[in-house]
Amino acid sequence: xxxxxxxxxxxxxxxxxxxxxxxxxxxxxxxxxxxxxxxxxxxxxxxxxxxxxxxxxxxxxxxxxxxxxxxxxxxxxxxxxxxxxxxxxxxxxxxxxxxxxxxxxxxxxxxxxxxxxxxxxxxxxxxxxxxxxxxxxxxxxxxxxxxxxxxxxxxxxxxxxxxxxxxxxxxxxxxxxxxxxxxxxxxxxxxxxxxxxxxxxxxxxxxxxxxxxxxxxxxxxxxxx
Numbered sequence: 001x002x003x004x005x006x007x008x009x010x011x012x013x014x015x016x017x018x019x020x021x022x023x024x025x026x027x028x029x030x031x032x033x034x035x036x037x038x039x040x041x042x043x044x045x046x047x048x049x050x051x052x053x054x055x056x057x058x059x060x061x062x063x064x065x066x067x068x069x070x071x072x073x074x075x076x077x078x079x080x081x082x083x084x085x086x087x088x089x090x091x092x093x094x095x096x097x098x099x100x101x102x103x104x105x106x107x108x109x110x111x112x113x114x115x116x117x118x119x120x121x122x123x124x125x126x127x128x129x130x131x132x133x134x135x136x137x138x139x140x141x142x143x144x145x146x147x148x149x150x151x152x153x154x155x156x157x158x159x160x161x162x163x164x165x166x167x168x169x170x171x172x173x174x175x176x177x178x179x180x181x182x183x184x185x186x187x188x189x190x191x192x193x194x195x196x197x198x199x200x201x202x203x204x205x206x207x208x209x210x211x212x213x214x215x216x217x218x219x220x221x222x223x224x225x
Contacts, residue, residue: 001130008128011035012145019152028152036115039123049126050177054118059178067185070168075192082197089197105194109187117183120146120166121173135174142170150202157201165189 015031018024024031043049060067082090094101124142132138143166150158165186173182194202 016149016151035119039119043123053122053177053179055180056178057180059176060181060184063172063176071188079196091195092197093199094195105191108190113187113190114183117179117186121169121182122179125173139170139174143167153202155201161193
């Protein structure tokens, strides 16, 4: 139990701090890779873990209606908040760089969503079930460490939104025990938040790289015209 608690503190509390203070090379990318690799290895060699939970797509259907209704309400509220704050931001990235937007949505959904859910739901729920024994405690702990990880983006918007999202995702995983189901839900919310105009709060790139992305997109548009 002591070693597992140390593992929890290192992976989910210390590593994000190391990223913020740039104490590890390649920042959040190395942090993400280390955490993912460790979680995959632990789950693979753990005979008590039901590997079915790594996909289990049939578990999505009974909960799909609830997920979609909550999603539509959340999208409306997020869109309204952005419109009130600054209506020029609403779907700005999608309007200005549609090709790059499509590319990033695919990359994000395929390569970032599932690994995050494997770490913060599948691994977390299995590995620390004896530490957070009550269902509500587990959902809360999973949501908090998921939100806390987003301190690497160093803004309150990312932390607040991912805390709310973390609660939804943790509940879905608790209900379904399906990494596939919760990844679908995560991808829906993530893609909408990016598309609606809040992408700058979640992209770990500096302004120079953002400028290069816009330049490449403009060049592609010129070539295709």
